[in-house]
């Protein structure tokens with residue numbers, strides 16, 4: 001973890017009407033883990049009812065993404081949430097629904113720690129090292145629209161994934177998430193996935209249980225598989241030589257879904273692994289740290 005200077009956790013209550021029958025001075029307690037969420041990382045929000053409060057459910061949004069709270073073992077409610085890579089804080093808006101039908105709202109501002117992101121210079125095929133022409137721009141826009149559709153569907157799908165979350169390849173990380181990149185000294189972008197080493201034909205497995213949403217050939221990402229894990233979570237696997245699944249398939253964590261390749265904008269064969277909460281791309285390692293093994 002990077003050294004985090006001057007971390008502030010700011011708590012803000014905004015006009016919370018006391019639920020009519022909840023009684024007492026308590027309001028649900030909102031906590032999160034890790035204690036200092038990091039730019040470009042997932043974190044877990046937790047709502048714990050106060051003494052005498054009977055919560056039926058919690059809804060809300062964080063950093064403009066819908067939250068999906070599940071009741072956990074001790075009666076608290078938890079949801080994944082994501083810190084956008086360029087955010088310095090995350091606004092959380094919550095609605096508590098009580099068993100007697102009362103509702104109350106609360107908000108929090110979670111100040112986040114900076115990510116440890118670097119700058120890389122890469123050389124790729126000339127087509128990918130210059131600004132895209134209008135045909136390529138149209139193709140990229142169409143590819144992005146298909147990806148956004150998966151983001152929307154992940155928010156509309158109940159959680160499918162369980163505690164079994166794993167790396168899609170047990171291999172070396174060749175490029176981390178979030179680094180700034182310059183291609184052929186001309187165009188720059190940000191690396192919004194995690195690169196895992198592999199030779200063409202090496203197996204890629206599903207990181208978690210999910211439904212296959214997209215099996216396609218994208219311009220920059222090459223041959224892709226997108227998995228919808230529900231509850232806002234999705235993952236994608238880029239540059240494959242071959243896809244082994246069909247849209248609509250349900251796959252378990254660890255099931256083979258494709259083979260490593262070098263399709264799309266690449267410097268060589270590898271797996272580019274993407275994890276998103278809704279439309280917010282996050283470091284896949286933050287998912288493994290929260291729930292993986």
Ligand SMILES: [Zn+2]
Pocket residue numbers: 175191193194195271272273
């Ligand atoms: Zn990559």
